[in-house]
């Protein structure tokens with residue numbers, strides 16, 4: 182009889198998951214699974230709620246990226262009530278979304294992923310964490326803690342709450358920005374941009390070169406990609422249209438509100454995580470490692486793969502260097518980390534761009550909205566992937582139906598494939614140790630689920 | 631050796647864990663005085679041994695246990711019971727753990743109904759609800775103290791990082807923590823003029839009336855402006871920089887710190903508060919939403935089942 186290696190819980194990720202590696206009688210991997218262990222059913226319990234309240238309900242789907250749910254939801258409610266936010270209301274929302282990306286990337290790279298690289302994948306579990314980094318590299322750790330805190334506090338100072346935000350409202354934003362607030366945010370973002378550039382160099386010089394083999398191979402699979410771009414094909418995080426790219430580089434562009442004609446969700450009996458796939462490729466769904474069908478990936482690597490370019494100068498330089506090294510689309514799973522740092526640079530630059538626009542302090546931040554019947558689809562690029570909220574309201578402006586595709590779910594099928602790929606290539610003849618099992622987890626951590 | 635701390639998240643969103651990180655620089659100092667022995671968001675301690683060979687779920691012994699999230703499936707319950715067994719002091723962190731929090735809204739239908747619905751959305755292929763390997767859901771979402779004895783509660787969605795730091799510091803120093811015992815209104819600087827001329831509450835589809843260049847204490851109370859604001863019936867604790875968090879963004883309170891008294895009922899209390907201000911509570915659309923953060927402890931129940939549990 183075979184044996185099951187049970188990695189439970191998967192750690193240094195957001196949420197509840199378990200990896201099960203099945204071994205055959207010879208101790209080789211016969212199958213491997215990433216089981217998503219929890220589900221909350223948000224679609225159901227927003228039914229009947231006044232739609233304008235929903236953006237401050239669905240933010241609780243995720244405490245790491247509450248701004249993403251908050252804003253995708255606000256857009257969907259705008260659609261239901263048929264209101265267009267004022268130009269400044271629109272910009273303040275984008276500003277907060279991009280600022281939230283900054284924190285998220287610092288958190289993920291340094292708090293969750295870095296222990297594997299700074300302390301090494303084989304170091305003991307009791308030190309292989311952020312506390313270990315505090316002891317091993319106290320200066321770096323203090324700097325990282327300070328920078329993440331700075332980012333969180335910028336959002337909190339301006340928008341009242343950084344976690345589970347409330348300042349985005351149907352029709353725009355709840356408060357304008359004062360000149361004083363703008364100056365403070367600008368100064369802080371310049372500090373963050375310096376840090377982002379430092380982080381990029383630090384990773385390129387002291388982290389990635391040590392792990393070149395791992396980066397090239399660990400959990401690497403071949404899939405398509407999904408992201409958001411503007412009409413010129415440049416990366417967008419807050420708005421734009423969706424772009425699917427096949428592994429061979431073929432592109433399909435489509436508007437957000439037609440997502441249901443291009444994407445569908447597959448369900449397996451052994452995981453609560455649904456598996457979105459590209460229905461429009463007309464090939465069905467399969468996670469076969471050699472010939473996957475319908476599988477695409479989302480999140481950082483996907484976004485910089487589908488984009489023609491990045492609209493800010495330093496980030497664009499980094500993208501060019503990246504493409505020269507890894508091609509387009511790049512498939513290496515651990516390259517998600519690299520792409521994450523490029524997006525960190527972009528997010529800092531974009532925040533400064535927005536803050537430098539004259540009308541960012543305009544007082545007209547909210548358009549008048551009336552509750553009514555309608556339908557609205559709102560999407561943003563969340564750190565973990567394209568996030569879609571789709572609501573229908575009744576004549577009182579209360580929700581009758583909701584559908585959500587959450588960022589992380591796009592990567593559930595790819596994560597399963599990466600786990601299987603990593604386990605199969607690492608474990609042979611029943612020989613494995615803790616470091617090796619941690620490497621299998623690293624294939625999941627790259628996706629930052 | 632420092633104080634040993636174990637942390638777990640149950641039916642949670644990880645916002646409580648981010649709130650712990652938001653302690654910021656003082657956290658680096660605290661880390662010198664505590665030893666995390668288990669905290670899945672940051673550390674790789676596994677339930678079934680580091681090689682995945684164990685049979686029983688194990689959590690190391692700890693002086694202090696912190697649990698976020700409510701209890702909604704069999705795995706949550708198993709983890710919670712292990713935490714209770716291994717930790718001398720157990721803290722319920724965040725409103726999900728203390729009162730069910732937002733996910734307990736599902737209690738108006740039950741867990742099963744919520745899960746079924748998720749697999750029946752228009753983009754989902756026709757399928758059965760997953761049941762292999764994944765933990766079985768309970769009937770509804772429970773607050774932590776409905777399942778095990780809890781020594782200390784610290785609500786908030788998310789909880790205030792300064793209060794988390796205060797609780798941990800107090801435990802290290804062996805004293806009682808100082809936690810506010812008043813309502814959000816007691817910490818709110820807005821201008822109150824006594825009973826207004828409001829007879830109905832308005833939905834928040836337009837911004838409050840205020841001058842953005844002027845400080846918060848020159849804005850009139852949002853309830854007196856006719857917006858539903860749950861400050862009167864919500865536990866204090868979110869105020870930072872001189873005003874409750876939402877009020878500082880000029881947005882009304884929705885009660886995320888749970889009731890003022892631990893076993894209070896935010897819906898009944900709010901209806902009373904409105905009535906005593908001469909406001910018709912029937913003008914509140916979706917009254918059950920007043921239990922948005924505190925629907926555990928049997929307060930929110932399936933609509934069509936009138937009696938029983």
Ligand code: SF4
Nearest residue numbers: 642645724725726787
């Ligand atoms: S209390 Fe709030 S922040 Fe904490 S887990 Fe629940 S929803 Fe998340």
Ligand code: SF4
Nearest residue numbers: 815818851852859861
């Ligand atoms: S009702 Fe709201 S605005 Fe008025 S005092 Fe209380 S918390 Fe402040």
Ligand code: SF4
Nearest residue numbers: 868876883884885886
């Ligand atoms: S004002 Fe109310 S809803 Fe807002 S953070 Fe404070 S307690 Fe929560």
